[in-house]
Amino acid sequence: MKSFNFKSATNTKEAVKLISGRATFLAGGMTLLPAIKLRLAAYSDLINIKKIKGLSGIKVSSKSLRIGSTTTHAEVAASKEVGKSISSLAILAEGIGDPQVRNRGTIGGSIANNDPAADYPSACLALNATIHTSKRKISADKFFTGMFETDLKKGELVESIEFEVPEKSSYAKFPNPASRYALVGVYVAKLKKEVRVAVTGVESCVFRCKKLEDALSSNFSSSAIDNVNISSKGFNADIHASAEYRAHIIKVMAKKAVSSC
Amino acid sequence: MAVINITVNGIKISKEIADNTILSDFLRDDLALTGTHIGCDTSQCGACVVHLNGNSIKSCTALVADCDRSEITTIEGLATNGKLHPMQEAFKKNHGLQCGFCTPGMVMSAVDLLKKNKNPSEQEIRDWLEGNICRCTGYQGIVAAVKDAASKM
Amino acid sequence: MANLVGAKIERKEDKKFLTGKGRYTADINLPKQTYAYFVRSPHARAKITKLDHSKAMKAPGVIDVFTGDCVAKDKIGGLICGWKIVSQDGKDMKCPPHPVLAKDSVNFVGDHVAVVVAETLEQAKNAAELVNVSYKVQRAVTRTDEATKFENIHEGIDNNLSFDFLLGDKGKTDEAFSKADKIVKLDVVNNRLIPNAMEPRAAIGDYNTSSDELTLYTASQNPHLDRLIMSAFNAVHPEHKFRIVSPDVGGGFGSKINVYAEDVVVAYASKKIGRPVKWVAERSESFMSDNHGRDHVTHAELAVNNEGKITGIKVDTIANLGAYSLVLAAVTPTYLYAPLLLGIYDIPTACCTVKGVYTNTAPTDAYRGAGRPEATYVIERIVTEAAKEIGMDQAEFRKKNFIQKFPHQQCLVHNIDSGDYNAHLDKAIELADYKNFENRRSQSAKKGKLRGIGFSTYFEACGVAPSAVVMSIGSGVGLWESAEVRFNATGNVSVFTGAHSHGQSHDTTFAQIVGDKLGVAIENIDIVHGDTDKGPFGMGTYGSRSLAVGGTAIVNACDKIIAKGKKVAAKMLEGKPEDIDFKAGEFILKNSNKKKTIGEIAFACYLPGTFGDVNSPLPEGVEPGLIETSFFDPSNFSFPSGSHICEVEVDEETGETKLVKYTVVDDFGTVINPLIVEGQVYGGVAQGVGQALYENAHYDESGQLTSASYMDYTMPRADNFPQMTLDYTCTPATSNPLGAKGCGEAGTIAAPAAVMNAVIDAVGTDVQMPATAEKVWKALKKNGSKKAAA
Known part of the structure; x- marks a missing residue:
C-alpha cells in the first residue's frame, strides 16, 4: 500500500488543522482503505477521527435523533434508542455490508463518501436530516451533490447527523447480488409536514423521487404507487440491472417499504 | 513510523x-x-x-x-492450552471445512456471532456469515457446525 | 481396527487448518526472498509497439525486469495444450504460440507482458507502473457466437477456429430424425465461470546457485505434471534437478491444473537473479488470469417417437477457448463433453459437433466437472422439454428411457459397467416428496411466489482414466496413478500418493483404506503428497479420479506389503507362505495359534537379525525393508450417477429466485467416508447453483472484464442456500477393487440443470443461465405476468 502518515486527532479542531495537502479523514476506512490498496486513491496523511470524544454516540429527543459521525453501523443497529425512535434506521444499519463491516464502518464515513449505492444517504434525504459539520449545518437536500461528492469543503468534518423522527418510515433494499450494496434502495418516510421518498443505487447520486412523494402525500398506501410511472431516463445500467429494471424495482421496493411502515 | x-x-x-x-x-x-x-x-x-x-x-x-x-x-489464539475451542471442535465434527483457506475467518466470524447471539436460528447463522465466502463446502457443514457449537457453548 | 471404510470419521487434516497452522504457498517466506509483480495488458487485443523498462530498472529496490524478449532469448518455451484434438477433416487442432511473457501481441485483458522483481512487493508494484508499454489497440472479439465471423486474431488460424470436432454417426442420426414422430429443439448458453478457489494462486521460485537445484513452491493440483511440462516444454530446468512442492492448497476446482506463466516466470527469474522470487496473486489477478470455465453456445435436437422413446440426439456446440489453448482446453469441450450428451438414456444414435474458437478473453480450461456439467445441462434440459412437449410426467419419461441393463455400451464412447438409475430416481422422488409438490406450489402461490420443480438425472465419466485410451485420443500423458507404502520399522506407515489433496480429504480417506487393509490404527498412518522429491511420479487430482485410480494404487501397494509379509511370516512361523492368512494386522499360520503382527514383521524386515543368532528371519531371496510401490492404470472410466430434484420460489414482482428445497440421491459405488462425500456433494451443488443463478464472467464489447471482483462477480454465500437432503444408492464400480466411482464433481455436474428446470417450471418460459432477477423478470413479463409488468 502506498505510504501515508497516520495521525490521530483528539478533538475536532485538531483534526481540521491536520488537513492540508493530500490529507483526508479516516473513520471506519471500509471504503478508503481498499481504495488506497487498489491504488485508486492516494493520500499524504490519514487523520484518524475515531479518538475524538463526542463524535460517537446516539442522542434522542422527541423530534430528532442525532447520531455521531463515528458511530458504527453495528452500534446503530443494536441501539435501543434508535430502535424505539426510528426503527427503520436500525434496520437499515443492520443491512449494511456484513457484520465485520458493520463493526468498523461509520455513519459519517458512509455519508461523506456518498457512494451512489450506499444505504445511509437515502435515510438522510428521507428523514430530512441535518448534517452537523465542524463549520455549519447542512440540510441533507443540499449535502449530496453527485457521485462520491458532497457539499463538504476541504477540511470540513462531519460531526453528527440529526434525523427528524418521522410518524412512519421504512427502508426496502433490493441488494446487488454480488456486492450486497443497494441495486435499488427506497426509503419512505411520513414526516410531520411531508412525505419523503429517497432512492439510492439508481442514479449517480441518491435522489428524492417526486412522483412517489406526490402519490404518497395524497394517499399513504402501497396501492397509491400502482399508477405512478417511473421513467428510467438517466438511471444506472450495468451488468446487474438495466435502467428499465431499476425503474420497475423502485416501485416494488417503494410498495414494500410503505406496506411495512 | x-x-x-x-x-x-x-x-x-x-x-x-x-x-x-x-x-x-x-x-x-x-x-x-x-x-x-x-x-x-x-x-x-x-x-x-x-x-x-x-x-x-x-x-x-x-x-x-x-x-x-x-x-x-x-x-x-482461539485454542487454549492445546484444547480446541468448541467452535473449532464443531467445525471438525460437522465437516465444516475442506481446503481450509476460508476456515480461520469463518471460525472467527462464527465465534463472534455466538457472543452476540447465543442461540441463533439457521437463518440468522446464514445471514451473519454473509461476509465470509467459502467455495468448498456449500456452507452446509459450516452452518451445522455453528448450530452444534451454539448448543455446546 | 477393521471397518474404517464406510465410517463417518472426522478428518485428520482438520486440526492444522482450524488452528491456523496450515501452510499455503503464500505462508512460505524464504531467506533473501524477492517479490515479483506482473505488468499485464490493459487491452483485450493489441500489438506491442514498444516496451521500455529502463525507468523501472532504476526504481528503488528493483533487482531486474524481465520481458518477452528475455524469455525468448533464454529459449524459455511457451505454455502448451496438453491434449490435442483432431478435427473432423482429419487435421490437428490449431494452437497459437503462447509465450510466458508476451512478445509482440497481447490477446486478453490480464495477458502477462513483463515482470518486475524487487526487494519488496510495494517496490515491485511501484516500478511496474514505470514499465512503459506502447500498444496499438485492435478490435477485440469476446463473444463465443461471433468468433468465427471476426477477423483472425492469431496469424494463420482462419475464422479463429481451433478445431471442428465431430463425434457420432451423422448418417444414422439424420435417418433417425427423419423418422421421428417429434423433434424437440433447444438453444442453450453455458455461461462462462471463474473458478475462484479461495486461495489465490501463488508461486515461489528458489534456485540454489551452487547445487544447481531449482525448487518451485506453487499452488498446484499436480506438481509432478507441472515439473514434467516445465522441464520438457518450457525448458525451465532439467527434471532431475527440479523439485516442485505444492503444500496446502486452498481449493483448485481445475484452476490449479495448468502450468501458468507465473509459475514458469518466477522459476526462471530465480535462476536469473540467484535469489528466491515470490509471487502471490491479488484477487483481481485471479479473476483476470486464472483459467475460466464453460462458455458454450449450443443448439440441440432430440428425436422422440409417439411412445415416448428417444430415438436420437443431435448437438452443435461452439466452445470458447479464450485467447490461447491451455492444457485441457481442447479435451474439455470435446471428449469430456460430447460422449456425456447421451445422459443415462438408452439412445440408439447421436451426432455432436464442437467448434473450438479463439476470442480475446481469458483462456478457458477444466473447471469442476469439465465438460460434463455442460453436457448434462444440455441433455437434462432437453429431456425435460421433451417430456413437457409430449405430455408425459418428467420422471416417467426419464425412466422410460433409462439404460436398464449393465454393462451398457453407449452409441458414442462409454461402456457403462454398473448402475441402477431407477433406484436413485425412485429414492429421490420419495425424499423430495414429489407427489405433494402441487400442494407446495399452491402454498407458495398464496405467498405470491411461483414455485417450480426441476429434475436432473445425471451420470458422469470420471476416474480418468485408462492410459492407452486417453493417449489414443490425444492426451499427452497416460492417466495412471502411483502409490508407495512404506511400512516403517516402528510400526507406523507412510503412504506417498501421486494424487493431491486441496480439500478432498485424502489424508483421512486414504488412511481409512490403508488402516483397513493393513490393520493399522488411522493415527499411525500418514498420507504424503504434493512434493516431487518425496513420492513417486503421480498424475495429480482432477476428474474425480483420486480414489478410483489413486486409491486403487494404494490398495495394490498394500497387497504387495501383505504378500511380502506372508513370506517373512512363513519363515518366522515355520510354515509356508500359502498357509499364512492375514487379517486385522496379523499374519496367522493356518490351523495353529501361531501368529505375528504386521508390526513384528516390519521390524524383522528392517532389522533382520537378533543378538546372538546369525539366522535371518527373512527367507532366501527376500530383500530387507518393507516398502512397496504400485502404479495403477484402470481398465475403464468409472460412472457415478444420481438424481437431483430442486425446488425454487420465484418472486413474481422482482424475478428473484430462491432455492427452497434440494434433494440428492447419488450412486458413487463404495463410499469410504460419508461425512466427506456429503461435503463434496454439498460443495459441488453450491457451485452448480452458482452457475445457474448467480455467476457470470462478463466481458464488455471492448474486451474489459466487468466482473473482476467480488463486487461484481456473484459468489454464492451462506444465505443463498437451504439445508439440502442427501442420500445414496450403491452399485459398486467394477473397474477398481474398491468399487468406488468418484464424487468430487457430481454436484456441479447435476445441479445447473436441476435448478434451471425448476426456474423454467416456475416461470413457464425459457430462461438462460444465470437466472438473475432481471432475466427472470423479463421472462415473466414476456410470458404475460401482470405482476412483473406492473
Missing part, C-alpha cells in the same frame, strides 16, 4: 511499524501468524477475519496504527 502497543493472542507487543501497515500483513509478515489469510482485495471474502477488542473485523481493512492499545485475537 511509530511505535505501536498491541496485544495479540494475549501477548503484549511493542513494535515500530510504518503508518501504512495493514493489520493482516502485520500479523502474517511481522508476527508469522499466517493463519489469517488474504483471499481478496475488496474486503469481501472474510478469510482475514480476526477479533479487535472482542468484535470480528476484516484485518485486511484495518491499519495497525489504528489498533494501537487494542487487543487482537487471531485463529492461532
Whole structure:
C-alpha cells in the first residue's frame, strides 16, 4: 500500500488543522482503505477521527435523533434508542455490508463518501436530516451533490447527523447480488409536514423521487404507487440491472417499504 | 513510523511499524501468524477475519496504527492450552471445512456471532456469515457446525 | 481396527487448518526472498509497439525486469495444450504460440507482458507502473457466437477456429430424425465461470546457485505434471534437478491444473537473479488470469417417437477457448463433453459437433466437472422439454428411457459397467416428496411466489482414466496413478500418493483404506503428497479420479506389503507362505495359534537379525525393508450417477429466485467416508447453483472484464442456500477393487440443470443461465405476468 502518515486527532479542531495537502479523514476506512490498496486513491496523511470524544454516540429527543459521525453501523443497529425512535434506521444499519463491516464502518464515513449505492444517504434525504459539520449545518437536500461528492469543503468534518423522527418510515433494499450494496434502495418516510421518498443505487447520486412523494402525500398506501410511472431516463445500467429494471424495482421496493411502515 | 502497543493472542507487543501497515500483513509478515489469510482485495471474502477488542473485523481493512492499545485475537489464539475451542471442535465434527483457506475467518466470524447471539436460528447463522465466502463446502457443514457449537457453548 | 471404510470419521487434516497452522504457498517466506509483480495488458487485443523498462530498472529496490524478449532469448518455451484434438477433416487442432511473457501481441485483458522483481512487493508494484508499454489497440472479439465471423486474431488460424470436432454417426442420426414422430429443439448458453478457489494462486521460485537445484513452491493440483511440462516444454530446468512442492492448497476446482506463466516466470527469474522470487496473486489477478470455465453456445435436437422413446440426439456446440489453448482446453469441450450428451438414456444414435474458437478473453480450461456439467445441462434440459412437449410426467419419461441393463455400451464412447438409475430416481422422488409438490406450489402461490420443480438425472465419466485410451485420443500423458507404502520399522506407515489433496480429504480417506487393509490404527498412518522429491511420479487430482485410480494404487501397494509379509511370516512361523492368512494386522499360520503382527514383521524386515543368532528371519531371496510401490492404470472410466430434484420460489414482482428445497440421491459405488462425500456433494451443488443463478464472467464489447471482483462477480454465500437432503444408492464400480466411482464433481455436474428446470417450471418460459432477477423478470413479463409488468 502506498505510504501515508497516520495521525490521530483528539478533538475536532485538531483534526481540521491536520488537513492540508493530500490529507483526508479516516473513520471506519471500509471504503478508503481498499481504495488506497487498489491504488485508486492516494493520500499524504490519514487523520484518524475515531479518538475524538463526542463524535460517537446516539442522542434522542422527541423530534430528532442525532447520531455521531463515528458511530458504527453495528452500534446503530443494536441501539435501543434508535430502535424505539426510528426503527427503520436500525434496520437499515443492520443491512449494511456484513457484520465485520458493520463493526468498523461509520455513519459519517458512509455519508461523506456518498457512494451512489450506499444505504445511509437515502435515510438522510428521507428523514430530512441535518448534517452537523465542524463549520455549519447542512440540510441533507443540499449535502449530496453527485457521485462520491458532497457539499463538504476541504477540511470540513462531519460531526453528527440529526434525523427528524418521522410518524412512519421504512427502508426496502433490493441488494446487488454480488456486492450486497443497494441495486435499488427506497426509503419512505411520513414526516410531520411531508412525505419523503429517497432512492439510492439508481442514479449517480441518491435522489428524492417526486412522483412517489406526490402519490404518497395524497394517499399513504402501497396501492397509491400502482399508477405512478417511473421513467428510467438517466438511471444506472450495468451488468446487474438495466435502467428499465431499476425503474420497475423502485416501485416494488417503494410498495414494500410503505406496506411495512 | 511509530511505535505501536498491541496485544495479540494475549501477548503484549511493542513494535515500530510504518503508518501504512495493514493489520493482516502485520500479523502474517511481522508476527508469522499466517493463519489469517488474504483471499481478496475488496474486503469481501472474510478469510482475514480476526477479533479487535472482542468484535470480528476484516484485518485486511484495518491499519495497525489504528489498533494501537487494542487487543487482537487471531485463529492461532482461539485454542487454549492445546484444547480446541468448541467452535473449532464443531467445525471438525460437522465437516465444516475442506481446503481450509476460508476456515480461520469463518471460525472467527462464527465465534463472534455466538457472543452476540447465543442461540441463533439457521437463518440468522446464514445471514451473519454473509461476509465470509467459502467455495468448498456449500456452507452446509459450516452452518451445522455453528448450530452444534451454539448448543455446546 | 477393521471397518474404517464406510465410517463417518472426522478428518485428520482438520486440526492444522482450524488452528491456523496450515501452510499455503503464500505462508512460505524464504531467506533473501524477492517479490515479483506482473505488468499485464490493459487491452483485450493489441500489438506491442514498444516496451521500455529502463525507468523501472532504476526504481528503488528493483533487482531486474524481465520481458518477452528475455524469455525468448533464454529459449524459455511457451505454455502448451496438453491434449490435442483432431478435427473432423482429419487435421490437428490449431494452437497459437503462447509465450510466458508476451512478445509482440497481447490477446486478453490480464495477458502477462513483463515482470518486475524487487526487494519488496510495494517496490515491485511501484516500478511496474514505470514499465512503459506502447500498444496499438485492435478490435477485440469476446463473444463465443461471433468468433468465427471476426477477423483472425492469431496469424494463420482462419475464422479463429481451433478445431471442428465431430463425434457420432451423422448418417444414422439424420435417418433417425427423419423418422421421428417429434423433434424437440433447444438453444442453450453455458455461461462462462471463474473458478475462484479461495486461495489465490501463488508461486515461489528458489534456485540454489551452487547445487544447481531449482525448487518451485506453487499452488498446484499436480506438481509432478507441472515439473514434467516445465522441464520438457518450457525448458525451465532439467527434471532431475527440479523439485516442485505444492503444500496446502486452498481449493483448485481445475484452476490449479495448468502450468501458468507465473509459475514458469518466477522459476526462471530465480535462476536469473540467484535469489528466491515470490509471487502471490491479488484477487483481481485471479479473476483476470486464472483459467475460466464453460462458455458454450449450443443448439440441440432430440428425436422422440409417439411412445415416448428417444430415438436420437443431435448437438452443435461452439466452445470458447479464450485467447490461447491451455492444457485441457481442447479435451474439455470435446471428449469430456460430447460422449456425456447421451445422459443415462438408452439412445440408439447421436451426432455432436464442437467448434473450438479463439476470442480475446481469458483462456478457458477444466473447471469442476469439465465438460460434463455442460453436457448434462444440455441433455437434462432437453429431456425435460421433451417430456413437457409430449405430455408425459418428467420422471416417467426419464425412466422410460433409462439404460436398464449393465454393462451398457453407449452409441458414442462409454461402456457403462454398473448402475441402477431407477433406484436413485425412485429414492429421490420419495425424499423430495414429489407427489405433494402441487400442494407446495399452491402454498407458495398464496405467498405470491411461483414455485417450480426441476429434475436432473445425471451420470458422469470420471476416474480418468485408462492410459492407452486417453493417449489414443490425444492426451499427452497416460492417466495412471502411483502409490508407495512404506511400512516403517516402528510400526507406523507412510503412504506417498501421486494424487493431491486441496480439500478432498485424502489424508483421512486414504488412511481409512490403508488402516483397513493393513490393520493399522488411522493415527499411525500418514498420507504424503504434493512434493516431487518425496513420492513417486503421480498424475495429480482432477476428474474425480483420486480414489478410483489413486486409491486403487494404494490398495495394490498394500497387497504387495501383505504378500511380502506372508513370506517373512512363513519363515518366522515355520510354515509356508500359502498357509499364512492375514487379517486385522496379523499374519496367522493356518490351523495353529501361531501368529505375528504386521508390526513384528516390519521390524524383522528392517532389522533382520537378533543378538546372538546369525539366522535371518527373512527367507532366501527376500530383500530387507518393507516398502512397496504400485502404479495403477484402470481398465475403464468409472460412472457415478444420481438424481437431483430442486425446488425454487420465484418472486413474481422482482424475478428473484430462491432455492427452497434440494434433494440428492447419488450412486458413487463404495463410499469410504460419508461425512466427506456429503461435503463434496454439498460443495459441488453450491457451485452448480452458482452457475445457474448467480455467476457470470462478463466481458464488455471492448474486451474489459466487468466482473473482476467480488463486487461484481456473484459468489454464492451462506444465505443463498437451504439445508439440502442427501442420500445414496450403491452399485459398486467394477473397474477398481474398491468399487468406488468418484464424487468430487457430481454436484456441479447435476445441479445447473436441476435448478434451471425448476426456474423454467416456475416461470413457464425459457430462461438462460444465470437466472438473475432481471432475466427472470423479463421472462415473466414476456410470458404475460401482470405482476412483473406492473
